[in-house]
Amino acid sequence: MTNATLDARHSPANLEDILAPDGSAWNEMTGEVIALTPTPLDRQPSAYVQAAWKDRNHGAVAAVTVQAIRNDDTLALRLQWQAAQPKRSIDDINAYADACAVLFPANGKDTDLETMGSPERPVVAWHWRAGTDAPFSVTARGIGTVERSAEHQLQARSRWSDGRWQVVFARSLESDGLSLSGGTDIPIAFAVWCGAGSERAGLKSHSPEFHQLRIN
Amino acid sequence: MNTAVTSKHQFAMVFDLNKCLGCQTCSVACKTQWTRGNGMDAMWWNIVNTIPGKGTPRNAFELGGGYKDGQPVPGELPGKAEWGEAWDFEYDKVFFRSADDDEDNRDYLRPRAHDGKPPRWGPNWDEDMGGGEYPNSYFFYLPLVCMNCEKPACLEACPRDTIYRRDEDGVILIDEERCHGYRFCAEACPYKRIYFNEQRAIAQKCISCFPRLEAGVAPACVRQCPGRARHVGYLDDPDSHISKLVNTWKVALPLRPDFGVKPRVFYVPPTMPLAFDENGDFDENQSRFPMEEMRKLFGADVEQALATVESEREKVAGGGQSELMDILISRNWNDMLGPYKQDPGKLVRPPRRGND
Ligand code: SF4
Ligand code: SF4
Numbered sequence: 001m002t003n004a005t006l007d008a009r010h011s012p013a014n015l016e017d018i019l020a021p022d023g024s025a026w027n028e029m030t031g032e033v034i035a036l037t038p039t040p041l042d043r044q045p046s047a048y049v050q051a052a053w054k055d056r057n058h059g060a061v062a063a064v065t066v067q068a069i070r071n072d073d074t075l076a077l078r079l080q081w082q083a084a085q086p087k088r089s090i091d092d093i094n095a096y097a098d099a100c101a102v103l104f105p106a107n108g109k110d111t112d113l114e115t116m117g118s119p120e121r122p123v124v125a126w127h128w129r130a131g132t133d134a135p136f137s138v139t140a141r142g143i144g145t146v147e148r149s150a151e152h153q154l155q156a157r158s159r160w161s162d163g164r165w166q167v168v169f170a171r172s173l174e175s176d177g178l179s180l181s182g183g184t185d186i187p188i189a190f191a192v193w194c195g196a197g198s199e200r201a202g203l204k205s206h207s208p209e210f211h212q213l214r215i216n
Numbered sequence: 217m218n219t220a221v222t223s224k225h226q227f228a229m230v231f232d233l234n235k236c237l238g239c240q241t242c243s244v245a246c247k248t249q250w251t252r253g254n255g256m257d258a259m260w261w262n263i264v265n266t267i268p269g270k271g272t273p274r275n276a277f278e279l280g281g282g283y284k285d286g287q288p289v290p291g292e293l294p295g296k297a298e299w300g301e302a303w304d305f306e307y308d309k310v311f312f313r314s315a316d317d318d319e320d321n322r323d324y325l326r327p328r329a330h331d332g333k334p335p336r337w338g339p340n341w342d343e344d345m346g347g348g349e350y351p352n353s354y355f356f357y358l359p360l361v362c363m364n365c366e367k368p369a370c371l372e373a374c375p376r377d378t379i380y381r382r383d384e385d386g387v388i389l390i391d392e393e394r395c396h397g398y399r400f401c402a403e404a405c406p407y408k409r410i411y412f413n414e415q416r417a418i419a420q421k422c423i424s425c426f427p428r429l430e431a432g433v434a435p436a437c438v439r440q441c442p443g444r445a446r447h448v449g450y451l452d453d454p455d456s457h458i459s460k461l462v463n464t465w466k467v468a469l470p471l472r473p474d475f476g477v478k479p480r481v482f483y484v485p486p487t488m489p490l491a492f493d494e495n496g497d498f499d500e501n502q503s504r505f506p507m508e509e510m511r512k513l514f515g516a517d518v519e520q521a522l523a524t525v526e527s528e529r530e531k532v533a534g535g536g537q538s539e540l541m542d543i544l545i546s547r548n549w550n551d552m553l554g555p556y557k558q559d560p561g562k563l564v565r566p567p568r569r570g571n572d
Contacts, residue, residue, distance in 0.1 A: 048373035048404045052290035090397070092295040093412045144376045146396070201375050201398045 004032040004211040006188065008068035008075055018069055018076045021159035021166035026078050029067040034190055036061055036205035043114070044202050045144040059205035060194035064100070070215055075180050076170040077102055077213075079190065086160045087195025089131025096200045099129040099193040100167055105210075106139065108179050108186050113210055116140040124178050126169045128156045130195065135169060137177060143202065151177055173215075185212040223386035226366075226451040227424060228458045228480040229438070230468040231359050232544055234487060234525070235445035238357035240264050240340075242437035242446070246361075249436045250423065255415030257302030260339050261422035262437045264359040268509070269342030272360075273299040273408055282369050282406030283476030291369075291403035299411075300338030303327035347505075351496075354504040356486040359445070361437065362409045362422035363471075363479030364388050370421075373404035378419075385450075386480070387424045395419055406475035432558035439553070439560070444546060449554025451480060456554050457543050458482070465540045466517065467524050473515040484544065485514050487522055487529075 011018070013025035038059020044050050065080045079100050087098045105111035106122040117123035117140045125138040127148070137151035153175035158167045173180045180186070187210035193199040246262040265271045273279075273294045281291030305325045329335045346355035368388050371379040378394040379401060381387070390401070390410075397417035402410040410421045425435035433439070438446040449456035454463070461468035461484065468482035491502040503510075503522075510518050528538040546552045 044375060046373055046375040046400060048288040048290075048369065048400055049375055051288040052400070052403065090414060090417055093299065093402075093414065094293045094295045094399075146376065148396075201396070201400070 006068045006213045008070045008215045011069050019157045021157050021168050031065045031067045034064050034207050058203040060197045061192040061205045074170050079167045083165050084163045085196040096195040096198050097130040098195040101125045101127040101191045103189040116143045185214050188213040225385045227385035227387050228451040230447040230461045230482045232445045232484040235443045236357045237443040241440050245436040245440040255413035259411040262361045263339050264357050265340050266343050267358045268347040272339040276408040281404045293403045352491045352504050363481040366478035369404040369477050370401035373400040433560045434553045434556035447552045467521045469514040485518050
């Protein structure tokens with residue numbers, strides 16, 4: 001699997017244009033196709049989950065196309081993936097919504113992605129779930145330790161059409177969370193949950209290694 | 217993982233199925249107390265099902281979960297159509313209809329599902345079904361709450377340690393702040409006692425009225441039971457009704473012990489009437505309820521438990537004394553409440569909040 005470098009090139013577009021999931025600002029940006037694989041079942045921190053999914057596939061989404069863009073004060077990422085049977089909300093007791101996330105080392109440099117971070121080197125993630133208005137920011141210090149928090153500087157917009165999700169995350173460059181000040185490459189990873197396949201929690205497709213985000 | 221089985225006390229209940237009336241007062245007591253919030257309309261943390269019947273949700277005990285040979289058994293989580301939704305009773309139409317409305321077409325409080333159609337399923341839907349062929353028809357009522365299991369499949373299924381056992385009494389609780397709504401717990405509970413709040417995207421279940429317990433008050437379902445079918449107390453206290461019924465007299469049994477979760481709600485199995493033979497006489501050797509099904513529900517010890525109850529009953533009928541009958545009858549109702557005898561009406565309570 002090759003390690004992609006995602007260029008967040010400067011754009012004169014304003015925030016609204018960038019947030020539009022099918023907006024023209026994105027047309028000019030090259031996309032990277034990131035291969036995704038199912039998370040290893042033996043890493044699920046619950047014997048029940050391991051037993052229940054032993055004979056059942058997860059990690060249905062095999063690839064996500066990612067683009068990055070920046071203007072004077074915002075960084076945005078657009079994730080696109082195929083979803084023939086979208087789950088746009090949790091509309092029943094046994095329904096799970098489609099979702100995606102972008103992960104970074106909290107220090108902007110390094111962490112262990114396989115274990116979802118460690119107590120010393122947490123992972124931060126931006127998490128979007130279909131049917132909810134606001135994305136949330138997540139911190140994890142190991143598998144099963146995800147803590148959610150609302151991050152006011154983080155926004156997301158989504159659109160599903162023609163069998164495909166388009167999700168844009170946008171965050172101001174200056175914010176308390178992860179430093180996006182530019183100049184260096186930030187490791188970045190991706191995860192997608194297929195609601196139609198009852199994927200949730202650690203049952204997802206992910207990029208098993210970090211790629212690089214370059215904020216120009 | 218937070219799987220410690222130790223707690224200072226072991227909170228437990230015994231439901232006497234010979235006394236349960238199937239009145240659902242317990243269910244309504246719980247509903248009124250706990251499940252009136254957003255997204256909780258269709259929740260029945262306490263429900264009483266008619267046996268034989270498919271239960272709540274439909275086929276509740278055939279959906280997997282629990283353990284077999286110590287290994288977790290995959291479970292299914294049915295959708296809301298299988299649990300039964302909260303019905304609308306068209307109150308507006310009935311109470312506020314115009315006087316000019318057609319007299320022949322009077323509305324009444326008809327239940328409606330969300331799609332406006334008559335309901336097709338609901339909690340205890342098989343209320344009137346029963347089993348057997350007349351005159352050997354049979355049924356009984358089976359109340360269900362969270363069993364605060366010693367080996368809680370729900371707790372062990374959660375990948376993020378959201379469910380925990382209280383140190384003071386072993387009550388199993390879901391931390392709503394921590395819950396991300398993954399619902400592995402709901403799949404894993406073999407009694408299907410975990411509900412999902414769609415609006416809040418969290419799992420919720422019976423909390424054994426823990427705020428009442430902390431004030432020395434018995435759970436609402438226990439205090440309000442007109443059948444006086446419910447005993448509450450500590451399994452680890454050898455003098456408690458619970459321990460006497462479970463350990464000393466061995467007449468209170470776990471439901472579906474094959475589920476492997478070691479529940480801490482125990483049932484005094486129902487002594488059913490004798491069957492009629494083909495001449496219309498009682499068949500002294502044959503209960504109306506098939507013993508095979510009784511064994512499936514309460515395990516291999518059920519025959520002995522039934523025999524003990526019957527023989528102690530006969531003893532008292534013959535003028536004798538029986539500690540077991542005294543406990544089961546509990547002439548002084550407060551005796552059934554173990555350490556939770558406090559009358560909630562006598563507590564000094566904080567003022568009600570506006571939206572309660
Ligand atoms: S309130 Fe008591 S008698 Fe009535 S259904 Fe519940 S357990 Fe049975
Ligand atoms: S009855 Fe179900 S929800 Fe309650 S502790 Fe046991 S497994 Fe958990």
